[in-house]
Amino acid sequence: MTERKTQYCFIRDPEFAWLPAIKEGNNNTHAQVKVPQYKDEQSIVCDGGKTAKGWEEDEVPLSDYNKGVLPMQNVNASGDLKSFPDMVNLPFLHEAGILYNLKDRHGNGKPYTRTGDIIIAVNPFQWFKEIYTEKVRSRYARILVWENTEGDPRSQMEPHVYETSALSYKGLAFDGGDQSILVSGESGAGKTETVKICMNHIASCQQGPRSSSSEMSPVVQRVLESNPLLEAFGNAKTVRNDNSSRFGKYIQLQFDKGDKGQQEFRSREKATCVLAGSKCDAYLLEKNRVVSHEAAERTFHIFYQIVAAKDKSKYWNKLAGTTNESFRFVGKTDTDTIEGMKDADHFANTVRVLEEIGVSGDRLMTLMQAIIIVMQLGNITFVPDSKDDDHSVIASQREFSDLCELMCVPEASMEVALTERTMKTRNETYKVPLNPAKALEATESFAKEIYGRAFLWLVRCINDATAAEN
Numbered sequence: 186m187t188e189r190k191t192q193y194c195f196i197r198d199p200e201f202a203w204l205p206a207i208k209e210g211n212n213n214t215h216a217q218v219k220v221p222q223y224k225d226e227q228s229i230v231c232d233g234g235k236t237a238k239g240w241e242e243d244e245v246p247l248s249d250y251n252k253g254v255l256p257m258q259n260v261n262a263s264g265d266l267k268s269f270p271d272m273v274n275l276p277f278l279h280e281a282g283i284l285y286n287l288k289d290r291h292g293n294g295k296p297y298t299r300t301g302d303i304i305i306a307v308n309p310f311q312w313f314k315e316i317y318t319e320k321v322r323s324r325y326a327r328i329l330v331w332e333n334t335e336g337d338p339r340s341q342m343e344p345h346v347y348e349t350s351a352l353s354y355k356g357l358a359f360d361g362g363d364q365s366i367l368v369s370g371e372s373g374a375g376k377t378e379t380v381k382i383c384m385n386h387i388a389s390c391q392q393g394p395r396s397s398s399s400e401m402s403p404v405v406q407r408v409l410e411s412n413p414l415l416e417a418f419g420n421a422k423t424v425r426n427d428n429s430s431r432f433g434k435y436i437q438l439q440f441d442k443g444d445k446g447q448q449e450f451r452s453r454e455k456a457t458c459v460l461a462g463s464k465c466d467a468y469l470l471e472k473n474r475v476v477s478h479e480a481a482e483r484t485f486h487i488f489y490q491i492v493a494a495k496d497k498s499k500y501w502n503k504l505a506g507t508t509n510e511s512f513r514f515v516g517k518t519d520t521d522t523i524e525g526m527k528d529a530d531h532f533a534n535t536v537r538v539l540e541e542i543g544v545s546g547d548r549l550m551t552l553m554q555a556i557i558i559v560m561q562l563g564n565i566t567f568v569p570d571s572k573d574d575d576h577s578v579i580a581s582q583r584e585f586s587d588l589c590e591l592m593c594v595p596e597a598s599m600e601v602a603l604t605e606r607t608m609k610t611r612n613e614t615y616k617v618p619l620n621p622a623k624a625l626e627a628t629e630s631f632a633k634e635i636y637g638r639a640f641l642w643l644v645r646c647i648n649d650a651t652a653a654e655n
């Protein structure tokens with residue numbers, strides 16, 4: 186009599202998506218399964234139930250599964266998971282198989298897994314310093330870029346995001362084609378960090394085959410240093426990520442490929458393809474965050490930074506003595522520390538980098554005042570005009586006078602701008618009064634527009650400092 190092989194499978198679960206189980210039998214509509222019970226989510230693994238604290242019998246409807254078949258686990262005869270660095274090789278390729286493979290590697294300190302040419306990164310939320318050392322960086326560059334090996338050199342290496350950077354540099358330097366790297370994932374997945382790791386590595390690839398120096402090229406340094414600026418103005422604390430990018434970006438790294446006429450081009454002896462500059466396109470800034478955010482979240486970092494700045498009254502003397510709560514758009518926050526640094530220290534760093542890219546003196550003053558104007562606009566309130574409910578008048582007179590003084594605009598003109606809308610037809614221009622709700626809406630739109638434009642202006646300044654001239 187032949188012994189029946191244990192059928193290690195997965196079943197759907199509303200809490201954990203997929204659970205490992207053992208299939209005991211089935212009829213036309215249902216499968217009978219034994220489900221190992223683990224201590225907690227972390228300890229749920231594919232191990233044939235060896236570390237489970239008990240078992241439960243269950244019956245699952247086959248109609249919940251693709252073609253009525255329960256997906257099988259990628260395990261050996263004793264039920265232990267067989268982990269694959271490249272998921273193209275998974276014997277059973279399905280969602281549950283992918284998730285448990287990634288979970289196993291993640292648990293073993295391996296945040297990267299390959300699927301063909303794609304690298305999947307599972308955010309470890311702790312720095313595994315040993316996988317980002319200079320030695321590791323140059324090994325990936327040497328083997329993937331500079332050594333002309335037969336076959337796929339990746340087969341001898343652990344999957345790593347350095348593989349993506351090295352292969353794109355190689356494609357650019359030796360095949361001559363432009364390269365694109367797409368980094369995608371949900372909020373907090375680690376996209377921004379991955380881009381930094383990738384850019385740093387591209388910089389070490391261009392140091393050439395024999396480089397062992399950790400010295401960064403000035404271009405890359407400038408590109409990476411501009412990051413805190415984009416983060417100050419474009420990032421905010423959300424419930425998922427304390428430093429969440431609230432805009433999309435397309436970073437173009439510009440390489441000088443040398444003179445193609447010279448034999449040196451495509452030489453494997455020397456790097457002739459060198460980083461000359463970078464350009465960033467920013468889009469879809471979450472402008473709405475300027476005027477409102479969830480209680481557990483924050484608006485853009487720069488607002489807290491400026492309120493916390495030691496020298497804030499330099500930008501507007503009325504900032505002296507103010508707190509986050511002094512401004513409706515900013516409001517109470519449960520933290521004054523982002524990525525281990527206080528808002529006040531971040532501000533000093535923001536100003537230092539701004540000055541480095543040429544935003545200093547009057548330009549710096551204007552930028553900061555634009556930010557303060559946005560905050561002050563949030564403090565303007567409206568009430569119905571006693572003579573006509575459809576008209577509104579400004580209720581917060583002192584805040585309004587401060588705003589006008591800050592903007593250097595006469596109060597009468599500003600009041601008209603905030604409480605009336607100008608309509609234009611083909612033959613005439615006329616004013617429509619705004620009720621308090623509409624006036625508030627218009628004021629908020631004005632604040633969002635100023636912030637959005639200041640952000641794009643800043644991106645242009647960064648590009649002026651980092652883009653290659655030709």
Ligand SMILES: Nc1ncnc2c1ncn2[C@@H]1O[C@H](COP(=O)(O)OP(=O)(O)OP(=O)(O)O)[C@@H](O)[C@H]1O
Nearest residue numbers: 310311312371372373374375376377378426429430
């Ligand atoms: N490779 C990594 N090693 C260690 N920690 C990491 C790594 N990648 C990301 N993290 C951690 O995860 C946090 C969130 O990462 P990151 O800001 O890159 O996410 P994101 O995908 O860009 O999020 P968002 O879309 O919200 O901007 C980082 O602040 C860092 O603490």
